[in-house]
Amino acid sequence: MNIQEKRLAIAKMGFSDGFMKTLELSNSFRTSSLRKQCKPFIVNGKKVGILKPDVVDMMREDPDVHESCVELTKKVDKNFFTRTEAIDEILRKWKNHGCFNVALKGWRDEVYSISNSLHDDPLFEMERAGASLFGVIQRGVHINGYVNHPEKGICMWVATRSQNKQTFPGCLDQIVGGGLPAGLSVMECAIKESAEEASIDPSLVKQAIPTGAVSYIFNNEKGIYAEEEYVLDLLLPFDFKPINSDGEVEKFELLEIEKVALLVAEQKFTPSSAAVLLHFLVQHGFIDPDTERNYGEILRGLHSPIKFDDVL
Known part of the structure; x- marks a missing residue:
């Protein structure tokens, strides 16, 4: 299936309400x-x-x-x-x-x-x-690692977080994602996290394309998360297999993009990863204004400005 066929398939699957529920969770503080x-x-x-x-x-x-x-x-x-x-x-x-x-x-x-x-x-x-x-404001870096499968089209590598993770144990993630520590640039952080989480060579990581950022504010029992996540898209070789080296990933799976969209709509991903994946679906045309009835609301939910004068 080409992108147009996959776009229509995702639209027919009726994920719109699920996408909106996912974004409501990511932006929960504003209505709390x-x-x-x-x-x-x-x-x-x-x-x-x-x-x-x-x-x-x-x-x-x-x-x-x-x-x-x-x-x-x-x-x-x-x-x-x-x-x-x-x-x-x-x-x-x-x-x-x-x-x-x-x-x-x-x-x-x-x-x-x-x-x-x-x-x-x-x-x-x-x-x-x-x-x-x-x-x-907490900043992070996420890499959408995807593959052009010869038979299945666009597929995405998805990680299952270790049950021992301090945050969101057992939830789904991108192939690579992590907080942006003091002293590192976005690309330096991407290289560091890629080596630890998926054993991706730095020379390959440097081919990743920055595609923007997502931002939102949610709250839970730990506090208030005002997050700004920088997004990189990385087209991986078909024969690439990620290997975790820091114990933070339970397993990796290569999933068709329709399956990824379903899991986003079912709130199986962490809030940050879900927003980053919705960003990917928009950027690559799998969610578009002609077939997604909540298109404008999705865009606003992905780019909720973190301006403390407006929030409080």
């Missing part, structure tokens, strides 16, 4: 009753995060936080280094006292750079396990 109870986290005069009421209460107990609003005091809000040290001390204190254990038990000793735009100078760095407590 929790939203009205949250406060902005202010650093250097800028709103950089969203704090739930229980986090607000804990923050205001800290001497380095103003009581009148959730803002670092002038003593520590001086520069990148003083802010990083202050946030690290707060998170380690909470971790040592067993506070917010659902989130902080996933402590990784891996830090994110925190800024409202990718190329802004970072305001501070923080342990990634604590990012959802502060509702700051």
